[in-house]
Amino acid sequence: MNNRQIIKRFQRPLILLILMLILTILQPRIFPTASNFKSILLAISIYGVMICGAIYPVLLGGIDLSVGAVAALSGACTVLTIVNGGYSNASVIEGVTIGLCAGVMVGLAHGIIITNFRVPPFLITLASMNIVYGITQLLTNNLVISCLKPKSFTFIGGGRLLGIPFPIYIFLSMALVSYLILNKTIFGRSVYCVGGNPVASVLSGISSKKITVASYIFSGFTAALAGIILASMNQQAIAKAAQGYENDVLTAIVVGGTSLMGGEGSIQGSVFGALLVGLLNNGLRLMGVPSIYHTVIKGAIIIAAVAFDIYSRNKNSGLVKFKKSAARIGKA
Amino acid sequence: MNNDILLSARDIEKSFSGVKVLKKVNLEIRRGEVHALIGENGAGKSTLVKILTGAYQKDAGIIRYNDTEVELNSRHDAIKLGISVIYQELSLIPTLTVTQNIFLGREKDTAGILNKKSMRKKVIEIMDYYGLSVDPDAIVETLSIAQRQIVEILKALTFESSLIIMDEPTASLSSKEAESLFNIINNLKQKNVSILYISHRLEEIYRLADRITILRDGKNIAVLEKGQTNPTDVIRFMIGKELADTSGLGRMRRNDKNVVLKVNKLSCKGVFADISFEVHEGEVLGIGGLVGSGRTEVLHSIYGAKKYDSGEILFNGKPLPSSIIKNIRAGIAMIPEDRRNQGLIPLLDITRNIAAPNYDRLSGRNIWVKAKEELAFCKEAILQLDIRPNNPEIQVMNLSGGNQQKVVVGKWLMRNLKLLLVDEPTAGIDIGVKEEIYNIIEDLASKGVAVIVVSSDLKELLRVSHRIIVLRNGRIIKEFNDGFVSQEDVLKAASGITREEAEQFEQ
Structure with missing residues (x-):
């Protein structure tokens, strides 16, 4: 009993440790080095930032598929503003603000449409993913817009502080902010309530509309922030910049134990999911597995995680047992 | 043959x-x-x-x-x-x-x-x-x-x-x-x-x-x-003679304290019409009627969870807004009919469920939750209501029906209640817990809370109510406010047989 609880509690760090151990044994020279760990963290920091916001719609039982497209839009807005503003520091501030605002606006639109017209989140964010992608193509004329200066801009994605890449700081602080919101504020409590049972929440006086709108806004905000980091890291803006990032984001969230049905999950779990995906990517690359296999393996992991989530939910609610006994009655 | x-x-x-x-x-x-x-x-x-x-x-x-x-x-x-x-x-x-x-x-x-x-x-x-x-x-x-x-x-x-x-x-x-x-x-x-x-x-x-x-x-x-x-026989057969005689009687009484809630000609097309009644301080008003007679919908309209077409609802003399949040702040609470789907958030633990409507108090104007107070409040509710198991971190989906209902009740105990709306308070609950829930309702009433109880369980309705109104097809067709009332009387009214008709049959 006690042993089981301990294992359950430290299950996730344990999985990470075991994976690291395996990779260390397989690649003792390259894997366990400080620079490799830095590169793992750097690689996950972009979608790590996205996760910090994208987890909110998932906790509500919804989803935000537009994070990749929003990141590209925000990167484009920022870079275009800087280029047009003559690469001045003021234009960097202006550009970042405009980029973040673009993300917030998309999130606001999602929230309003979902709460007022009851469009399923999956559909509306799928549609807006395409719309936002199209807008970004229009803005950039479908060209690569490079932006190699000023330093205040390139530092966001490419700078180092105490030898550690700056995006890692942004990722960790966003994770902390998201953790505090989810666990220490009324808003966070309400997110779990609305995700767990919207009807009961409304009857308990929780404004499920406000919570939903705010959640999608936050998701748009973090996607935009990630887009700015990415644009700065690559020193360019392009419509296809973060295409497919929503896959990594959702993989990490789901692998981290957040239920797609809402009401259950944590930012710690999602960060674990991001680390796991990052380690896997890194390990597969170090072992020379061709990148075409990466997506196959990641897909398999999502299926396993979701199947496990649904199985354990049903088991908790007694449904699995019921199915078995129903089958037995059927046989008799 | x-x-x-x-x-x-x-x-x-x-x-x-x-x-x-x-x-x-x-x-x-x-x-x-x-x-x-x-x-x-x-x-x-x-x-x-x-x-x-x-x-x-x-x-x-x-x-x-x-x-x-x-x-x-x-x-x-x-x-x-x-x-x-x-x-x-x-x-x-x-x-x-x-x-x-x-x-x-x-x-x-x-x-x-x-x-x-x-x-x-x-x-x-x-x-x-x-x-x-x-x-x-x-x-x-x-x-x-x-x-x-x-x-x-x-x-x-x-x-x-x-x-x-x-x-x-x-x-x-x-x-x-x-x-x-x-x-x-x-x-x-x-x-x-x-x-x-x-x-x-x-x-x-x-x-x-x-x-x-x-x-x-x-x-x-x-x-x-x-x-x-004849209808009287049928009802007698259904309820059982011994109950119809004395033990199941409810004593109705009027109460002349302040009117807390006054509902005036409330109508909602196709659901209920022309509903008017009052509830006084410290009074338990029972609403009887068959399933589908509009009882639940009336409660939801008062609470602000359902729109209505015409009529007015006065709370302490002032019109009640149709906003659940405002009504909760004003001291109104509802214990809904369907515990699992309307009352609880099954995945969350007892603490979070009990705290759900109370964050205006557990934080003041601040955005941060006062976690210590949240837990202390929950522990107190567990103690006061005798919720078992008494571990505040248990997910409510793992509790028995009776204890789940106590959690739903516990959500409202910290608030300064003026009006409590209760819908089928003891559906699917064992007898021991039923009695505890009745005691809570009576206790609240004795502290001056006005209570409205909707119930299909006639015994329960007679047990807790001070007055009973009976709805049929969305209209109030009978009010019992005086003397002794039996299950037979309520059932007859609810199923549409008035005393006069019954007497005609008997002749």
Whole structure:
């Protein structure tokens, strides 16, 4: 009993440790080095930032598929503003603000449409993913817009502080902010309530509309922030910049134990999911597995995680047992 | 002689986890007869129906159909014999047409290609024969509930059913629609189809039934022929004499303290109309009536969870906004009917559930939750309500029904309540916890809280209420505010038999 609880509690760090151990044994020279760990963290920091916001719609039982497209839009807005503003520091501030605002606006639109017209989140964010992608193509004329200066801009994605890449700081602080919101504020409590049972929440006086709108806004905000980091890291803006990032984001969230049905999950779990995906990517690359296999393996992991989530939910609610006994009655 | 009998069930017994639900029950249905099955909630009606339709297997007893002994091991067995059931929740596929639904799973085909014409023709034939009418090509989604019922009946008839079981068929029909259903039932009867009719509405049973079987506590109480009964007897049989005498009486009393809530001519089209009543400080007002009579909707309208068309709701003399959040702040609380879907967040622990409506207090104007106070408050609620297990971190989905209900009650205890709305407070709860919930309600009332209790459990209604109003078809038809009231009185009012009518029958 006690042993089981301990294992359950430290299950996730344990999985990470075991994976690291395996990779260390397989690649003792390259894997366990400080620079490799830095590169793992750097690689996950972009979608790590996205996760910090994208987890909110998932906790509500919804989803935000537009994070990749929003990141590209925000990167484009920022870079275009800087280029047009003559690469001045003021234009960097202006550009970042405009980029973040673009993300917030998309999130606001999602929230309003979902709460007022009851469009399923999956559909509306799928549609807006395409719309936002199209807008970004229009803005950039479908060209690569490079932006190699000023330093205040390139530092966001490419700078180092105490030898550690700056995006890692942004990722960790966003994770902390998201953790505090989810666990220490009324808003966070309400997110779990609305995700767990919207009807009961409304009857308990929780404004499920406000919570939903705010959640999608936050998701748009973090996607935009990630887009700015990415644009700065690559020193360019392009419509296809973060295409497919929503896959990594959702993989990490789901692998981290957040239920797609809402009401259950944590930012710690999602960060674990991001680390796991990052380690896997890194390990597969170090072992020379061709990148075409990466997506196959990641897909398999999502299926396993979701199947496990649904199985354990049903088991908790007694449904699995019921199915078995129903089958037995059927046989008799 | 025996050829008259279509179905005879003798000495049927059934237990669930050791509790006997049916004790040697008999039921006999003649050909072309409308047979009513009545009894209070929990008397065993639905268990008996489920045995007849093969959904449950009987523990003992004999079922004979068309004079041969039969075993009903599945729904399929029952359908093959010719027993069909039309449930309260209709089981049609909304996006398919009437014909497609009727032939679902047994479509006619020629060499694997659907023979739509012949299916459509068959539907029309049956409709003509039994005098039914509905467009065979209409999409079920677009039909009214009454029309969907006709589709269900048609489906049963294409199975060549000789016995159709109807479970509360008029519960969601308007009186006009019910009227046409009664015509259909008469047509079916003339074509020698037997109907087993289950309803709480005695007036309907009087109109339709040739015979009535009454169940109480899983036992046959009586089989009455048409003409040899009167409503008073039936109700007495249903409730049981000993209860109708003295022990089940509720003493009604008026209260002249301040009026907390005044509802004036509240109407909502098609749901309720012209509802007016008052609740005083420290008073428990009971609302009786059958399921579907508009009780729950009235509560929801007061609480701000449902819009209404006209009328006004005054709370301490001021109009009540239709905003749940504002109403909760003003001291109104609701314990909803459906615990699992409306009252609780099953995945969250006891603390978070109890805290859900209280964050305005647990944080003041701050955005941060005062976690220590949250936990202390929850612990106090657990102690005060004796919630078991007393671990605040247990997910509420793992609690028993009674303890879940205590959590729902616990949500409101910290607030300075003025008005508590309670809907079916003890549905599916064991007796011990029931008593505790009644005590909580009484305790709150003695502290000056105005309480409105909606309940289908007559004993409960009489136990907690100071006054009772009875709703039927969305209107208040009776108020008990004086003297002693029995379950019989409430049931008569709810099912539409006034005392005068009853006396006429008795003469």
